[in-house]
Amino acid sequence: MDLAFLHPLYEHPGPWASVYVDTSRYAESAPQELSKTGEALARWLAGQGADEPTCRAVRDAVEDLRHSPEPCGRALFARAGTVVLDPPLATAPGGSSAHWTPLPHTAPLLELAAQEPVCVVAYIERRGAEFELRGAVGSREPGRAGGQQWPPHRTGTGERPVRHFRLRVENTWEHNAAEIADALAVCQEETRADLVILAGEGWERRAVRERLPGRLRTRVIEAPHGVGGRLQDQDVEQIRSEHVRRRADEELERFRSARVPDEEGEDRAVEGVPAVVDAARAHRIDELLLRPDGPDTRREVWVGEDPDQLAMRRKDIGARGERHAWPARADDALVRSVVETRAEAVSLMAAAPDAAPAGGVGALLRREE
Missing domain, CATH: 3.30.420.60 (eRF1 domain 2)
Incomplete structure (x- = not known):
């Protein structure tokens, strides 16, 4: 998945409100329900420490969805009283949620914003x-x-x-x-x-x-x-699902093949949060592989203001960034890195859980220059 559309999120410092609005269950009562949902999401953000202007911006943006209904939902990313990005969702998120974090919580978009095959x-x-x-x-x-x-x-x-x-x-x-x-x-x-x-x-x-x-x-x-x-629709949906699963399996096969060092002894793939974080810091990720429900996707890493300032420990970010470092989820930190280095990311949710990289996190690597 090409994540270039997320670039505006990384032009501004955090913290960020990341909101996922599920509109799949709304019918004729959508205006009233959206208003209640907007108020609830604003309260959740305030309870996590979000400032009042940002809470108000999110609440208003959710209520405004009644003018442009989405069949599945919409994501909202806001800071300093402004909604910076609001991509539509191709898959319903299974309930609305709100997060107040140092980095935008973008990892769910790999699954929720990916378009079903036309x-x-x-x-x-x-x-x-x-x-x-x-x-x-x-x-x-x-x-x-x-x-x-x-x-x-x-x-x-x-x-x-x-x-x-x-x-x-x-x-x-x-x-x-x-x-x-x-x-x-x-x-x-x-x-x-x-x-x-x-x-x-x-x-x-x-x-x-x-x-x-x-x-x-x-x-x-x-x-x-x-x-x-x-x-019938169910026939086409089953074929689509099989196609998506086949593509996920093909990506995993590429990953497994790349785990074998090449003729020069150079690794072409890594797995596990520590190894993938090291690759991100060196700008070597060509394609990030994530299974959203992987056990290590929520693992805490440390990030600085720049995308290549990420490490497993705060002191490893370096003297320049250590004074301005924050804990963040591994998946969100890695998504920021691949966006800023123009790499791609793939969700492995359609693949078998035991076939995913260690902890649900892996990467295909660029060759070292």
Whole structure:
């Protein structure tokens, strides 16, 4: 996950109010419920020592969500009476929460803000195919395109609605399979879908899959459904979940392979909070791997004003930063480091717990310069 959008949080010193608002359970009573939630979150922050202007800013921001409802929720990061960042959540946080800490509590975003894979479902038959774009949340009225109108024009709204695209061809099956594969590749590129699901008879699915460009091979999953029926939401959700779990497993396999020193004897991966903190301080993290519920993600480390000022002990931060050092959660300190060094981070929540790095914290490393 690219965390560059968090950069504004690290341009200002703490302490920070980090609030996660769960809006998934609100219906017609949303305005009243949001008002109560905003007041409760402000009280929680005040009880942790937050200043009154920041508590008021959070309360007002939560109440304002009634004008722009989010299906899952929103995160709010505030300091000195101002909400600095308020990203929407793609997954409901399972209840609202508030934290008053030296660093923004950003680690939950790896799981909550990561977008579910948008996918194209291709219903394939001998004489053509119908492509359906499935978004992460619900469905919308479809638009249609076919024949020479392919590919469809963008709506300009910035959204990814559910659409149906029809392609009819009248030649031999071998020709038709190639036409469908070409159109599907264009559709994926146009919609930037993360996943392509092929539905239809087995031999038809295979014929189209074999003709897809290599760049799509890792994005394709075949669904054992005949063209007479449509994939239901639960079918697509199950396929999406399997795809996310497969990607997590692939990241873990990369990590395990990198644990073996290279030909020069250089480590390419480390695990456990102390080793990953050392790598962060040396700006060597290429990709941070976190399992949010890992036993060591909450482990206390020490941080200074700069992202590379972090250590297991306060005295190890160095003379320059030791006078201005604070305890912080390991996961939040490491997220700050990877944001400021333009590395990436991956949640391993979809992977098996016993397959995660030690303590739920690991990193793939950049080569030493």
